[in-house]
Amino acid sequence: MGGDPVPLPRKFTPYLASVLTSPRVWGWRRAAFEFRRKLSARPHQVHYFHQVDDPYSHLAAQTLRRLCELYDVSLVPHLVGPPADSAAPERERLEAFARKDAADVAPHLGLAMPRQRARPDAQLIALAKQIVAAALEGEAFLDVIVAVGVALWSSDGSAMQELASKFGTIDPDAAVSALKQGDREREKRGHYFSAMFYYAGEWYWGVDRLGYLEQRLTQLGACRSEVDAGPIVNRGEHGEHGERAVDTESCQRITLEVFFSARSPYSYIVLEPVMDLARRLPIDVVVRPVLPMVMRGLAVPRSKKFYILTDAKREADRLGVPFGHVCDPLGRPVERLYSLVPFARSRGRDKELLLAFTRAAWAEGVDTGSDAGIKTVVERAGLHFDEARAHLDQDNGWRSEVETNRADLLDLGLWGVPCFRIRGDGEESDFVSWGQDRLWLVEAAIRERLQ
Numbered sequence: 001m002g003g004d005p006v007p008l009p010r011k012f013t014p015y016l017a018s019v020l021t022s023p024r025v026w027g028w029r030r031a032a033f034e035f036r037r038k039l040s041a042r043p044h045q046v047h048y049f050h051q052v053d054d055p056y057s058h059l060a061a062q063t064l065r066r067l068c069e070l071y072d073v074s075l076v077p078h079l080v081g082p083p084a085d086s087a088a089p090e091r092e093r094l095e096a097f098a099r100k101d102a103a104d105v106a107p108h109l110g111l112a113m114p115r116q117r118a119r120p121d122a123q124l125i126a127l128a129k130q131i132v133a134a135a136l137e138g139e140a141f142l143d144v145i146v147a148v149g150v151a152l153w154s155s156d157g158s159a160m161q162e163l164a165s166k167f168g169t170i171d172p173d174a175a176v177s178a179l180k181q182g183d184r185e186r187e188k189r190g191h192y193f194s195a196m197f198y199y200a201g202e203w204y205w206g207v208d209r210l211g212y213l214e215q216r217l218t219q220l221g222a223c224r225s226e227v228d229a230g231p232i233v234n235r236g237e238h239g240e241h242g243e244r245a246v247d248t249e250s251c252q253r254i255t256l257e258v259f260f261s262a263r264s265p266y267s268y269i270v271l272e273p274v275m276d277l278a279r280r281l282p283i284d285v286v287v288r289p290v291l292p293m294v295m296r297g298l299a300v301p302r303s304k305k306f307y308i309l310t311d312a313k314r315e316a317d318r319l320g321v322p323f324g325h326v327c328d329p330l331g332r333p334v335e336r337l338y339s340l341v342p343f344a345r346s347r348g349r350d351k352e353l354l355l356a357f358t359r360a361a362w363a364e365g366v367d368t369g370s371d372a373g374i375k376t377v378v379e380r381a382g383l384h385f386d387e388a389r390a391h392l393d394q395d396n397g398w399r400s401e402v403e404t405n406r407a408d409l410l411d412l413g414l415w416g417v418p419c420f421r422i423r424g425d426g427e428e429s430d431f432v433s434w435g436q437d438r439l440w441l442v443e444a445a446i447r448e449r450l451q
Contacts (some may be wrong), residue, residue, distance in 0.1 A: 014365030051194030055102035268358035270436035333369035
């Protein structure tokens with residue numbers, strides 16, 4: 001069979017990842033930041049990075065006033081541009097999906113986002129930057145940033161001109177300078193994206209991660225009121241669809257496709273919840289493996305890798321999924337796994353195989369590329385390794401399968417994983433979403449189709 005020997009860096013990866021995701025280490029880091037803050041008598045300072053033509057930034061902007069009302073924080077806003085190509089390798093797809101996704105989730109979160117399929121007009125974007133840049137240090141910033149977003153995403157040029165007259169602008173060169181300064185500040189602190197909150201060494205992406213920032217501020221005693229006001233936005237996990245009973249016997253079954261990468265920590269932490277969803281609702285889950293982004297020729301910058309690791313740890317803890325003792329399965333380990341997927345599928349155990357592999361790689365530090373590691377994975381999936389051995393490392397069609405899955409993923413306008421598709425039945429169109437933190441939205445869409 002000839003499994004790969006463990007490269008020297010891979011031997012140390014589990015220990016390094018364990019340190020980076022250790023609750024004890026994070027506790028020490030937080031305590032150090034808080035000690036320095038108190039020593040210098042500084043307020044709780046939250047940096048916010050806003051991109052005017054980013055729909056997620058518009059959603060986040062609508063939470064800023066409430067954040068300042070509920071917590072004793074000093075908000076420091078920055079105007080930024082889009083991420084670099086290395087962090088957004090499929091920029092057009094990312095922007096198109098962001099517009100759709102923000103409009104999909106906004107009503108569930110009590111926020112407003114017009115359904116805008118096209119990118120806003122370039123001149124309108126330029127004027128929006130001039131208005132927001134002029135207001136960055138002013139008292140009216142919280143009003144300006146939301147009003148500008150409403151005008152921009154409604155393509156309302158007249159409203160934007162009124163805002164320019166009311167709040168003022170700065171000249172285009174000064175706006176560009178403000179944006180570059182914001183980009184430098186974001187890069188210095190170690191990130192690449194917009195709609196980002198930064199507080200004392202940690203990053204929180206938009207409304208989806210705002211709750212983690214609230215938890216941290218609450219633990220530090222930074223609440224302005226002793227009354228528990230609850231989260232600023234409810235992420236949707238306990239929305240109106242969550243507790244409704246479904247008559248699974250009489251409902252027509254629905255097919256849920258999950259585009260999945262064994263090297264994606266987000267794919268790993270969502271797989272068990274997806275399998276649980278299939279136990280609760282009349283759905284057939286079809287997992288469609290794709291190669292990791294790096295193996296598809298898409299670069300992942302260092303800052304993105306670090307953020308994904310720490311963010312995935314937070315998400316895994318929230319879901320009760322073990323995570324953190326990592327042995328990176330990039331390359332040969334992923335290929336060996338995918339060579340076994342057709343065999344496991346023929347036994348009705350493909351999802352179990354993928355879960356066993358990713359848990360071993362992302363939570364247990366198992367070298368899944370070794371013969372011993374893959375044997376452990378196969379047996380944990382309820383399969384016989386003696387039977388699986390004949391399929392391991394064989395060209396049994398798995399490469400053409402993952403290439404078909406990749407092409408279909410691109411046809412959906414996406415490239416990242418995990419991605420979900422609910423197949424339409426002829427009368428209803430397909431429902432598509434991306435990200436492990438959209439499973440609640442997928443469930444809502446399924447329940448709507450079961451009514």
